[in-house]
Amino acid sequence: MTELFFNAVSNGLSRLTTHLNTHGDAATTILIITFVLSLIWLVWMLTSKGSHPPLPPGPRSLPLVGNLLSLDPELHSYFAAVAKTYGPISRLWLGKKMGILITSPDLAREVLKLNDTIFANRDVPVAGIEATYGGNDIVWTPYGDQWRMLRKICVREMLSNHVLDSVYSLRRKEVRNTVNYLYNHAGSPVNVGEQMFLTVLNVITGMMWGGTVKSEDRERLGAEFRQLISELTGYLGMPNLSDFYPGLARFDLQGVKKNMKVLAKRFDGIFETMIEQRRTMGGDENKDFLQFLLKLKDSEDSNPPFTITHLKSLLMVITY
Known part of the structure; x- marks a missing residue:
């Protein structure tokens, strides 16, 4: 019943907003939307009481916004203060979403180790959905066969000691380039953070498709990647x-x-270009992550199947 009410109000709010944007001023629109949201919150509060188990203690929340306005930019200090007041397990309301704060080692062990499969899934933010092809990466995919398949690919095949040792020369080269840059600019202001970012980015892109990108194109691709x-x-x-x-x-x-x-x-365009170049090159003389993922996609050994969407999502996660 409550869900039907929310859906009806949401649809009505959508039509009302469209109408007011066409026929009314902005102040009236904001006022009516605020009133409708307050009504939704009131109905939710009245209908949700007694339908859930008791919640952990936590700071008093405001209507609609919850504890959002009281959050401190230094979240670790804020969480420590909440734990000191309300104990090792407490709750926060972040708008309509509830967050549970765990600060005890024993409780953390219960959540992260003993019952990790229960707490493995999480809400995918809107930005994450768009960035990872609908949440099909190892970070946001729900726990199950698909997640285990992606984890196996990352841990055993892409990030194993053997693979990382094989790109040792690449890491050494990039670190040497950074040290030489800093040495040549001795006595001048240097953005150390930017140089560290460039070093890590060059290593990552080299591991992903170092055998695919031509040397003359690598600097251009790196600059585009930095911006994106x-x-x-x-x-x-x-x-x-x-x-x-x-x-x-x-x-x-x-x-x-x-x-x-x-x-x-824009990221997808870069990935498509790299994939096309790698397929055109063929051969195994230049090994990189992209070559391995394409070979896995074209094989029938993966269960569940490893698709092009999974491939691009993994490249996206490794990138950022």
């Missing part, structure tokens, strides 16, 4: 109303979904 990764991580870390209030996701009030779609399309 900077924008992508910015949207992934941005607080988004659509994540705190799922009913508002269709409106995309902050434009996160729209902008992430643009970035994801």
Whole structure:
């Protein structure tokens, strides 16, 4: 009953917003939307009491926003203060989403080790859905056969000691280039953070498709990747109303979904170019992650099947 009410109000709110944007001013629109959201919250509070087990203690929350306004930018200090007041397990309301704060080693062991499969799944943020082809990567995929398949590929095949040892010369070369750069700029201001980022990015892209990209194209590709990764991580870390209030996701009030779609399309274009070049090259003389993933995709050994979407999602995760 409550779900039907929320769906009806949400659909009505969508039509109301469209009508007011056409025929009314912005102030009236905001006022009516605020009133409707307050009504939804009131009905939810009245209908949800007694339908769930008792919740852990936690700081007092405000209507609609919960504890969002009281969060401290230094989250670790804020969480420590909450734990000191309310104990080793407490709760926070982040908009319409509830978060459980665990600060005891024994409870952390229960959650992360003894019952890890129960707590393995998580809500995928809107930005994460767009960035990872619908959440088909190892970070956001629900626990199950598909997740175990992706984990096996990453841990046993791509990030094993043998594979990492095989790219030791690449890591050594990039570190030497960074040290030489710093040495040649001795006495001048240097952005150390940027240089460290470039070193890691060059190592990662070299491992992903070092045997695919021509040396003259690597600098151009690296510059394009730096810009895209900077924008992508910015949207992934941005607080988004659509994540705190799922009913508002269709409106995309902050434009996160729209902008992430643009970035994801640009990343997809790079991946498609790399895949096409790797298939054109053929042969096994230049081994990299991309070659291995393409070989796995074309084989029938993977169960469940390893698709091109999984391939691109893994490249995306390794990238950022």
